[in-house]
Each structure stands twice: as structure tokens, then as C-alpha cells.
Amino acid sequence: MSKKSLSPSQTANGFAQLAADVLARAKSCGATEADIVVADGETFSVQVRVGAVDRLTKAREKRLGLRVFIGKRSATTSTSDFSQDSLERLVADTCTLAGAVVEDEVSGLPDAVQMATDQPSLDLYDETVLDTETQIDWAKRGEAAAFAADSRVTNSEGAEFDSSSGRVVLANSHGFVGSYKSSNFSLSVSPIATESGTGAMQRDAWYEVQRKFARLASAESIGQEAARRAVRRLGARKVATKRVPVVFDQETAGSLLANLCSAVSGYGLYKRASFLLDKLSQTIASDLITVHDDGRMVGGLGSRPFDGEGLATRKNTIVERGVLKSYLLDTYSGKKLGLPSTGNASRSVGESPSVGPTNFYLVPGMKSAQEIIASVKDGLYVTELIGFGINMVTGDYSRGASGFWIENGELAYPVEEITIAGNLKQMFKDIEVIGSDLVFRGRIASPTLKISEMMVAGN
Amino acid sequence: MSELVQLTKFGVTELEAQHALDRLTVRDVDYADLYFESRTSESVSMEEGIVKRAAKSISQGVGVRATSGEKTGFAYSDELTKKNLEIAADTARYIANSPKGDAPVPVPTRRRPTRDLYPMERAKAEVATGDRVALLNEIDAEARRYDPRIKNVMASFNTEYKLVAVATSDGTLVSDVQPLSRLQITCIAEDHDNRQVGSFGGGGRVAFEFYREGDRHLGYAREAAREAILNLSAVDAPAGVMPVVLAGGWPGILLHEAIGHGLEADFNRKKTSAFSSLIGKRVASEVCTIVDDGTLPFRRGSLNMDDEGTPTGCTTLIEKGILRRYITDKLNARLMGIPLTGNGRRENYQSVVLPRMTNTFMLAGESDPQDIIRSVKNGLYAVSFGGGQVDITNGKFVFSASEAYLIENGQITKPVKGATLIGNGPEILTKVSMVGHDLKLDNGIGTCGKDGQSVPVGVGLPTIKIDEITVGGTRS
Numbered sequence: 001m002s003k004k005s006l007s008p009s010q011t012a013n014g015f016a017q018l019a020a021d022v023l024a025r026a027k028s029c030g031a032t033e034a035d036i037v038v039a040d041g042e043t044f045s046v047q048v049r050v051g052a053v054d055r056l057t058k059a060r061e062k063r064l065g066l067r068v069f070i071g072k073r074s075a076t077t078s079t080s081d082f083s084q085d086s087l088e089r090l091v092a093d094t095c096t097l098a099g100a101v102v103e104d105e106v107s108g109l110p111d112a113v114q115m116a117t118d119q120p121s122l123d124l125y126d127e128t129v130l131d132t133e134t135q136i137d138w139a140k141r142g143e144a145a146a147f148a149a150d151s152r153v154t155n156s157e158g159a160e161f162d163s164s165s166g167r168v169v170l171a172n173s174h175g176f177v178g179s180y181k182s183s184n185f186s187l188s189v190s191p192i193a194t195e196s197g198t199g200a201m202q203r204d205a206w207y208e209v210q211r212k213f214a215r216l217a218s219a220e221s222i223g224q225e226a227a228r229r230a231v232r233r234l235g236a237r238k239v240a241t242k243r244v245p246v247v248f249d250q251e252t253a254g255s256l257l258a259n260l261c262s263a264v265s266g267y268g269l270y271k272r273a274s275f276l277l278d279k280l281s282q283t284i285a286s287d288l289i290t291v292h293d294d295g296r297m298v299g300g301l302g303s304r305p306f307d308g309e310g311l312a313t314r315k316n317t318i319v320e321r322g323v324l325k326s327y328l329l330d331t332y333s334g335k336k337l338g339l340p341s342t343g344n345a346s347r348s349v350g351e352s353p354s355v356g357p358t359n360f361y362l363v364p365g366m367k368s369a370q371e372i373i374a375s376v377k378d379g380l381y382v383t384e385l386i387g388f389g390i391n392m393v394t395g396d397y398s399r400g401a402s403g404f405w406i407e408n409g410e411l412a413y414p415v416e417e418i419t420i421a422g423n424l425k426q427m428f429k430d431i432e433v434i435g436s437d438l439v440f441r442g443r444i445a446s447p448t449l450k451i452s453e454m455m456v457a458g459n
Numbered sequence: 460m461s462e463l464v465q466l467t468k469f470g471v472t473e474l475e476a477q478h479a480l481d482r483l484t485v486r487d488v489d490y491a492d493l494y495f496e497s498r499t500s501e502s503v504s505m506e507e508g509i510v511k512r513a514a515k516s517i518s519q520g521v522g523v524r525a526t527s528g529e530k531t532g533f534a535y536s537d538e539l540t541k542k543n544l545e546i547a548a549d550t551a552r553y554i555a556n557s558p559k560g561d562a563p564v565p566v567p568t569r570r571r572p573t574r575d576l577y578p579m580e581r582a583k584a585e586v587a588t589g590d591r592v593a594l595l596n597e598i599d600a601e602a603r604r605y606d607p608r609i610k611n612v613m614a615s616f617n618t619e620y621k622l623v624a625v626a627t628s629d630g631t632l633v634s635d636v637q638p639l640s641r642l643q644i645t646c647i648a649e650d651h652d653n654r655q656v657g658s659f660g661g662g663g664r665v666a667f668e669f670y671r672e673g674d675r676h677l678g679y680a681r682e683a684a685r686e687a688i689l690n691l692s693a694v695d696a697p698a699g700v701m702p703v704v705l706a707g708g709w710p711g712i713l714l715h716e717a718i719g720h721g722l723e724a725d726f727n728r729k730k731t732s733a734f735s736s737l738i739g740k741r742v743a744s745e746v747c748t749i750v751d752d753g754t755l756p757f758r759r760g761s762l763n764m765d766d767e768g769t770p771t772g773c774t775t776l777i778e779k780g781i782l783r784r785y786i787t788d789k790l791n792a793r794l795m796g797i798p799l800t801g802n803g804r805r806e807n808y809q810s811v812v813l814p815r816m817t818n819t820f821m822l823a824g825e826s827d828p829q830d831i832i833r834s835v836k837n838g839l840y841a842v843s844f845g846g847g848q849v850d851i852t853n854g855k856f857v858f859s860a861s862e863a864y865l866i867e868n869g870q871i872t873k874p875v876k877g878a879t880l881i882g883n884g885p886e887i888l889t890k891v892s893m894v895g896h897d898l899k900l901d902n903g904i905g906t907c908g909k910d911g912q913s914v915p916v917g918v919g920l921p922t923i924k925i926d927e928i929t930v931g932g933t934r935s
Contacts, residue, residue: 049729055531055811058550062537063518076514080537090517097513100588101503104511132553157731157852192731192852203731203852236853241699241935271506272611272647272654350516387857388846389879389931393647393656398696398879398931400848400857417855419879419931421698457698457881457931 015040016179019171022066022087027173029095031068033109034173035309037349038064041166046132048139049158056132065349068094072103078350106335109309112174114331114341116312119305123298124182125165126212135161138187138219145223146191150231157190157203159223163213170347176310184301185213189226195234202236204229204384209441211299229383232404236414238458239405245379246420246454247372247406250437252382253446257362259424260291261444262392264318264326265355266333266344275395275425276324284324285428288365291319293328295343295358302358302443308347313358316342322429328355362446365434369448372433374409380456381406382420395424401456418458427451466624466632469495469519476626482545483525484628490789491525491628494766496621496808503588504615505595513588522808523550526790530554535809573770576756576763577664579638586667591616594642594670598680602646605684608691611647612680616640616670625768633768638664639759639915641904644679648687655693657686658861661902663759679902686843686862689874696863696878696932702838703880703925704831704866707899709843711918714749714819715907716847716856717884718742722776722784723802723814723909724791726851733854733885734782743780743888746824750775751786753801753817759903760818760917767803767812774800776819777888788814806912813909820919824894828922831893833869839930840864840871841880854884879931887928895922 015038026034040062047055064087065078075097079090143159165183170176188207194200206226210216248256268274276284295313297303307313309331317325327337330345330353346356373381382403389398398421404411422430435448466473476493483491497519504512520537532554536543595614602612617640624634641662648655659682663669670676705713718734726732734742743749753771755761762771767789775783787795788803791814804815832840840863847858859879864871900919907916 049529053530053554055533056550056554057533057535057811058546059535059809060543060546061520061535061809074512076512078514078516078518080518080520086517093515097515097588100592101511101513102509102592104509107511155730157729201731201733201852203850233853238929243935271613272649273613273645273656277654351514352512386848386850386855387859387879387881388848389857389859389877391656391877393654394876396876398859398877398933400855400879400881400931402855416853417881417883417929419698419857419881419929421696421878421931421933423933455698455931455933455935457929459700459929 015169016171016177018082019169019177022091023171023173025088025091026066026068026095029091030070031095032071033069034067035109036064036066036171037347038169039166039349041164043162043164044135045160045162046135046139047158047160048136048143050156051140051144053136054158063349066090066094067352068098069108070095070098072105072107073098073101074107074352075101076350076352106332109172109174110311110331110341115174115176115310116178116306118312119178119180120296122296122303122305124180124211124303126183128213130163130213135163141219142187142189142223145220146189146227149224149227150193152193152231152234153191153227154194155192157192159187159189162186170306170310172310178306178310180305183211185210185216187216187219187222189223191227191230193230193234202230202233204233209301211301233402233414236402236416238417239415239456240459241457243453243455245376245450245452247376247379247381247448247450249369249381249383249448250439250446252385253449254444255385257360257446258444259390260428261328261357261360263424264328266327266329266337267355268392269327270333270336273393275393279324280327282324283322285319285322286431287322288434289319289322289428289431290363291361292317292363293344293357293360297359300359301440302360304358307343308345308353311341311343311345313343328357330355357443359440360444361438362434364436364438364447367433367435369435369437372435372448372450373406373411375433375450376406377408379406380415380420381411397422397424397427418456420454420456422454427454466495468622469497469521469624471495473632479523480626480628483523487527488525489527489793492767493626494522494805494808495624496520498619498621498807500617500619502615502617503591503595505599506613507611508599510592510595520808524811525554527554529794531790531811533811574763576754576761577638579666586618590667594676598644598676601677601680602644602684605681606648606688608648608650608688609646609684610649613645614643616642623766625766627768631768633764635763637762640665642670642676642679643904644683646683646687648691650691653691655687655690657683657690659683659686660904663757663903664761665757689862693874693876695934696875697839697930697934698932700927700929702835703928703930704835704838704840705920705923705925706840706842707895707897707921708919709901710841711820711901711920712844712847712858714821714920715816715916715918716849716858717882717887718749718776719816719819720849721851721854721884722786724785724787724795724797725814727785728791728795732851737782737885740782741780741889742782742885743777744891745780746894747777747780747888747891748775748822749777749819750822751802751816751819755818758818758900758917759905759915760816762817765801765803766805769799769801769803771801771817786814786816788812804914806914810912813912815909815914816907816916818900818917818919820898820900821894821921821923823896823898823921826893826895828895828897831895831922831924832866832871834893834924835866836868838866839875840866845877849884855881856884857881875932880928881931882928887925890926891923892926893924897921
């Protein structure tokens with residue numbers, strides 16, 4: 001592994017200058033307000049399969065997104081071509097587009113006084129540069145550990161090591177200029193286990209993502225966990241249709257929390273497309289539930305010093321002991337709902353801001369996953385959910401599931417080809433135990449949790 | 460649309476492309492290609508009765524790839540500079556374990572696709588923003604006119620205009636112009652505390668007039684409104700195993716999830732698919748014949764050529780219940796020694812080629828759709844679906860109904876709330892006992908995701924009866 005530091009300061013200043021030039025040009029084209037995002041980065045990815053390199057990818061990319069307002073009309077554009085000609089055309093196109101849409105009373109940049117005044121580093125960037133061999137070695141060791149862990153691991157979808165780093169510059173016509181660098185290192189391993197006799201196969205995967213290379217768990221531990229997860233699915237069967245308690249593991253509980261996150265997002269709410277419409281200050285979940293969204297968690301995978309409109313990020317309490325305390329809002333959706341932004345504008349280059357979580361998590365409880373499982377006499381432990389059977393307008397929920405049947409507090413056998421169904425409004429109220437095992441593997445995280453009863457459909 | 464795209468459009472000369480290929484084709488490299496892409500996407504969207512968003516995005520770049528045995532070296536860049544080509548060549552060399560380039564590649568012969576499945580005059584690809592705005596305004600008015608309980612209408616119109624050129628080490632330089640558009644409408648209906656959603660849309664590799672032909676856009680608006688209003692009276696869906704009748708068209712997503720993905724050659728070469736080693740075996744009942752056809756004019760899933768420059772074709776995947784073919788790209792066809800089917804696709808220059816579906820559908824059978832429904836005593840009739848997903852390895856797939864009805868004593872009765880259907884890919888089609896004579900293709904809304912890459916696809920189905928499948932409702 002070689003370590004060297006990059007010297008990107010020139011790029012940051014270069015982009016800030018570029019942004020200033022484009023903003024000035026937009027103004028001369030008639031824009032009353034404008035903002036611009038410039039992003040660039042490098043990515044490396046290696047996939048190893050059955051001990052050999054399957055695919056190696058290297059790239060550098062850059063992109064610029066411009067949003068202009070002409071009075072109350074606005075449009076957004078983006079390009080990867082930073083040449084003078086191209087940018088002049090882009091500005092002209094954007095202003096023409098903005099002229100063609102209808103006036104929208106609440107559109108506009110946030111007020112100048114709202115812009116972030118501090119930009120803490122948050123420890124999102126690691127200057128470690130890994131050579132190709134090191135990254136291949138990580139992927140190979142991860143996969144080899146999965147094969148070594150159990151003789152029933154007979155094949156593999158591969159192991160993938162990714163590293164990326166990049167910079168984002170956001171500037172607007174209020175004079176705000178913000179910039180930060182971030183990096184990501186990840187390893188995922190996807191082994192396949194085969195059942196002797198039937199030849200039936202099961203695949204599972206385990207992964208880890210970190211901002212800092214040094215914080216990654218060992219390749220071996222990730223590979224071993226992946227193998228354990230694949231092997232334990234062997235011999236899975238269907239079960240009879242019945243109504244039972246359901247325990248969600250960390251991964252599937254995280255997906256429920258992601259559903260909650262969508263339901264409190266300002267855009268779904270003002271469009272009347274969320275089942276949590278008009279529920280602010282009301283009880284929407286069991287009193288065990290407290291949910292925070294913290295944009296400034298040091299080293300967090302969802303952390304950023306300022307949001308997609310340049311407002312300071314912060315820690316918001318979304319649900320406190322079951323009561324809905326706050327939505328997730330940017331300036332636009334906030335104005336539509338008569339509320340201030342919560343600093344949750346998310347911005348992908350080339351699109352107008354939307355709302356997104358930062359580090360959105362359910363505060364852990366006291367019980368271990370094992371204790372929660374032990375509390376169930378006859379029920380389901382869900383470890384994987386597939387499909388899109390969630391209606392955000394009504395909360396109706398019906399998804400494909402696999403996991404384990406719980407008998408007398410123990411995992412009895414693996415199950416598959418079943419569905420779990422209910423309504424999210426009721427499901428959040430029916431959460432009766434929360435685990436102590438909160439771990440961040442992404443920007444949304446939850447400990448293990450138990451729902452008192454859901455419909456499981458099988459035979 | 461088929462026209463000869465000059466490489467200079469991408470800021471490269473043919474000689475430079477040739478040099479790049481030379482550089483890539485080092486010892487042990489079996490194949491290399493350069494994929495040039497220039498894409499302009501535009502969208503307008505409306506909600507709350509006003510068209511408030513317009514966006515345009517331009518991207519251009521090149522993806523550079525070399526393969527050696529099972530290994531792929533890949534690099535991409537938004538600038539085709541000497542330095543970027545060097546990085547690409549280094550990546551390629553690395554995977555080939557080869558110190559430097561030697562074997563010269565044949566000079567590419569320039570050719571154009573031999574047919575044009577989506578002819579469109581260039582001028583027609585450009586639609587004034589004002590016309591797009593007017594289209595959406597009419598949609599909003601029509602949906603609200605359908606029923607006063609329609610409280611919000613969200614509509615978006617997206618167009619994409621893509622130029623691609625592929626230069627390959629096997630000696631071809633081929634280009635295509637690929638227009639694509641889609642109109643999508645979602646309505647929210649409210650009746651006191653009851654709020655429901657309905658969606659409809661369509662599109663293809665078609666010009667703007669398509670949407671106004673016979674007021675097609677207004678028909679879409681009424682369909683979205685109708686589904687939302689219908690769902691106001693939906694009852695809880697049943698749970699458990701029961702017979703299900705799928706209507707024609709978009710419910711063909713069953714084929715895409717249950718068997719299509721499992722027949723993509725990469726999973727079968729790696730023997731990670733539930734369909735590995737089932738060629739020649741029965742995987743469906745005799746009434747099922749399923750094809751993947753990339754050659755249907757103007758269809759969303761159609762292409763003159765795939766993203767490796769291979770002309771697309773019509774591949775019979777399942778013939779009278781017997782598994783016949785996998786769908787392939789160059790790498791997998793070569794490694795498996797099976798026919799190249801023209802299914803090598805990529806989302807854009809930043810992504811690698813994978814074997815992907817185009818338009819996947821079941822051929823018409825002989826049953827009368829009314830007889831199919833009458834043959835069911837108690838079951839479900841599913842007309843429209845949201846998304847679906849499959850676990851390739853164990854074959855379990857799901858797809859979720861957005862419009863469905865109970866069948867009671869051979870009659871369609873009450874609408875039911877959406878429910879997920881779950882089954883096992885290699886088994887489910889053996890339970891298809893009746894196939895209608897009413898093959899319908901979907902309206903052109905499908906987007907398929909694989910390894911994080913999205914590509915436009917089509918599906919199609921006649922009315923079919925599945926004797927038993929698990930329905931994931933809430934009612935016992």
C-alpha cells in the first residue's frame with residue numbers, strides 16, 4: 001500500500017472561479033438568482049471471482065449543474081463539458097428553459113442570511129491512495145475467506161473492492177461558496193452455498209463501507225460473515241399462511257426506517273402522497289421509537305457540512321417517543337408546508353434540490369437480537385426483503401421475504417418464498433421491542449426490532 | 460434512427476480511435492472496444508396544476524474496454540485525451556498480464572445498422588419546451604375532469620436523444636442514433652380520509668406526435684385517474700396460495716422477473732442462476748413460448764444494434780415449455796461457446812456491458828380471455844403492476860399488483876388493494892394452464908435495473924392463468 005497526499009487545492013480554487021464565472025454569465029443572461037454545483041472525483045473498482053480478477057474499472061469524472069431563477073420561474077441543467085463554448089450554451093439554454101415554465105410563487109434560493117457560516121471538516125476524507133495490487137488483494141482475501149469458512153460454499157458471485165474520492169463545490173448568487181472532499185472505501189463479498197443432495201443454491205452477501213480505509217473491518221471477517229449468511233439459508237422452505245410476530249434484523253429494520261424517511265420527506269407531504277400527511281405532533285409510532293437525522297456525525301456516511309442549498313446541516317429529532325416532531329425539508333418543500341428548511345436539501349448535479357436524509361437512525365434500545373428472538377414463541381425472523389410492494393400514499397405494505405422461523409425462542413429453520421404484509425401506519429405502532437445493536441452501514445440505520453403481529457403468506 | 464455518425468462528433472478522428480484500439484489490444488487481449496456516447500436528456504414536470512420544473516442534461520464520454528479470458532479491464536472518461544486512453548490501456552494491460560502492446564488490430568470497416576427501427580427526422584427530436592408544457596397542462600385538466608375526487612396530478616415528460624458509436628478490435632465501426640421518450644402520470648384521489656394513488660404512462664423510441672395521436676396523452680390521464688378512483692373502493696387483498704389470472708400487456712413483468720434475468724448468460728456461465736444447466740429441459744407448460752425481441756419498431760426495448768455493435772434479434776428463450784437459449788453479449792457468448800444474440804447492453808459510457816433483455820414476451824395462445832376468467836372459482840385477476848425483483852440464485856421472484864380484482868365463481872368482482880405475488884422462477888411457468896389469444900405489449904414504461912445499471916426494456920403477455928401462486932395480502 002502506498003500513501004501519498006493529493007494536492008487538490010488548485011482544483012477547489014479552480015472550481016470556485018469557474019462557478020463564479022458561470023454565475024456572472026447567468027446574471028448577464030437575465031437570471032435574478034442562480035446556484036451551481038461542480039463535482040469531480042476518481043473511482044476505482046475491482047471485482048474478483050473464484051480467485052481471479054473478473055473486472056477492473058478506473059475512471060475520473062466531473063460534472064457541473066446550474067439552476068437559474070428568472071423571477072419566480074426556474075430551470076436546471078447539467079453538463080460534463082467544461083469548455084467555454086459549452087458553458088456559454090448551457091447558461092443560455094438554462095435561461096431559455098426557465099422562461100418557458102410557469103411562475104411558481106414559492107420558488108427561489110433560501111434567504112442570504114440562512115446560508116451556512118461554518119463548514120466543519122467532519123472527517124469525511126481520507127487521503128490514503130491504494131495501489132491496484134492492494135485493492136485486488138482485499139477482494140481476493142474477502143472471497144477466499146468465504147470459501148474457507150464452510151465447505152458448502154461452492155461458488156461465488158464475486159467480491160468487490162471499491163474506492164472513490166471526490167470534491168463538491170456549491171456556490172450561489174448570494175455569494176455563498178462551500179466545498180468539501182469525501183472518500184469511500186468498501187468491500188462486499190457474495191458467496192453461493194449449495195445444498196448437497198438437492199443441489200439447491202442460496203446466495204447472500206456481506207459488506208462494509210467506511211469513509212476511512214483504516215476503519216474497514218478485515219477482509220476475512222467480511223468474507224466469513226457473508227459465508228455464514230449464505231450457508232444458513234440452505235434447506236429453506238415455505239411456511240403456512242398465518243398471523244405472527246415478526247422480528248426484523250438490522251438490514252431489514254433499516255429498510256423500514258427508510259420507508260419512514262420517505263414518508264416524512266417534504267416533497268411527498270406537500271403533494272399529499274404520504275401516509276404521514278398532517279401528522280406533525282401526533283403519535284405515529286410506539287413510544288419506544290425515537291429517530292434522529294444527524295448531518296454532522298463525524299465520519300458519517302451521510303454527513304456533510306452544508307446541504308444541497310448551502311444551509312448548515314444539523315441534528316434534527318424526527319420522532320421522539322413515538323411522536324412525529326419534524327419532517328425532512330428543504331427550502332421549497334418547507335415553504336409549501338409553511339415551515340423552515342431542516343437543512344435536508346439533497347442535490348444531485350443537474351437536478352433541482354430534493355429532500356434526503358443525512359445520517360437517519362433509530363435510537364437503540366436495551367435488548368440483544370438474541371433476547372428479542374427468545375421472546376417469540378412462534379414467529380418470523382426476517383433477514384431479506386425483496387420487491388417494491390409499498391404504497392407510500394396509503395402505507396399498504398406487502399413484500400417478499402426470507403429468513404428463519406422462530407419456534408420457542410430459537411431459530412428453527414430457514415424460510416423463503418413467503419410475503420409479509422400489513423400497513424406501515426400500524427406497523428410502526430406495533431413495534432414492541434428495539435434492539436441494542438445499532439451499526440451504521442449506510443446513511444439509514446436501525447437496530448433489530450420486533451413487530452407484534454403481521455400477516456405472513458406462504459402455503 | 461440509423462445514420463452514419465462521424466466520430467468527429469465526439470471530438471475524435473478515426474485514426475485516433477484506431478490508435479487507441481491498437482494500444483488496448485495487447486498480447487492476451489481477446490477483444491477490445493471503444494464506446495462513444497453523447498446524450499441530451501430533457502424533462503418537464505408538473506404538479507398542483509402548474510408546470511414548474513424543466514431540466515436539461517448533456518453528457519458525452521467514452522468507455523474503453525479490453526477483455527482477456529474471463530477478465531475485463533474497463534476505464535471511462537468524459538474527455539477523450541491521450542492521458543485517459545493511457546489509463547485505459549494500462550487497466551487493460553493489467554488484466555491481460557501483458558507488458559506492452561504488440562498485435563495490430565484490423566482497420567475498422569465503417570458500417571451502419573442494416574435497418575432502422577426508429578426513423579425520426581432530427582428536427583422532430585427537438586420539441587419546443589412550450590409544446591411539452593401544453594401537453595402536461597391538457598393532461599392535468601383531463602385527469603381532474605375525470606372525477607372531482609382527483610386532488611393532485613403529477614405528470615412528467617422526458618426525452619432522450621443519444622448518439623453512439625462503437626469501434627471494436629474485431630474490425631467494425633458502427634453507429635446509431637437512439638431517441639427515447641416517456642410520459643408518466645400519477646393521480647392522487649381523495650374521498651374524506653381515504654387517499655389512493657393511480658399511475659399510467661407510455662412511450663418508446665417515438666417522436667412527440669405519438670403522444671397527441673388520437674389524444675393518446677388524454678387517454679393516459681384518464682387511465683391514471685381511473686386507477687386512483689378505483690382504489691378508493693379496494694378491499695384488503697387475500698393472503699395465501701390461489702389461482703391468479705394475469706391480464707395482457709404490462710403484467711408480462713412476470714416473464715422478465717421469473718425467467719428473463721435467470722436466462723442472462725453471465726449468471727449461467729458462472730453457474731449462479733437457478734436456470735444453469737436447464738437448456739433442453741422443461742421449465743414451462745406446453746402452452747408457453749417466450750421470446751426476447753429487440754427488433755420491434757419504435758418499442759422502448761428495441762435497438763438497431765446492441766451496445767457492442769451487434770444487430771439485435773428475436774431469440775426464442777422457451778419453446779413450448781422447453782428452455783432453448785440464453786441471452787448473450789460477446790464476452791459470455793465466446794466463453795460459453797453459444798450464439799451471440801445481440802443483448803450486450805450498458806446504461807452509458809460509464810458502465811460495463813452486460814447481457815440484458817430487450818422486449819420480452821409470451822406468444823399468443825388459443826384460449827378466449829373470458830373463458831380463462833370463467834375457469835377460476837376463487838382467485839385474483841391482476842391487471843397492472845408496480846415493480847418486481849428476483850433473486851437469481853434461488854429463483855424466487857416477486858412482483859407487486861397496483862390494480863387487481865377478486866374472481867369469485869368465475870366472475871370479476873371487487874377491486875383489492877395492491878399485493879405482492881411471490882413464486883419460484885423455474886417452477887411458476889409449469890403452472891400456466893391457459894394462454895389467451897390476446898397478446899399485448901406494454902405501453903413503453905419499463906426500466907430494468909441490474910448491477911446498478913438502468914436500461915429501457917419492454918414486456919408483453921396475453922391473458923394467462925397460473926393455477927397457483929402465493930398472494931401476499933393481509934386477509935386470511
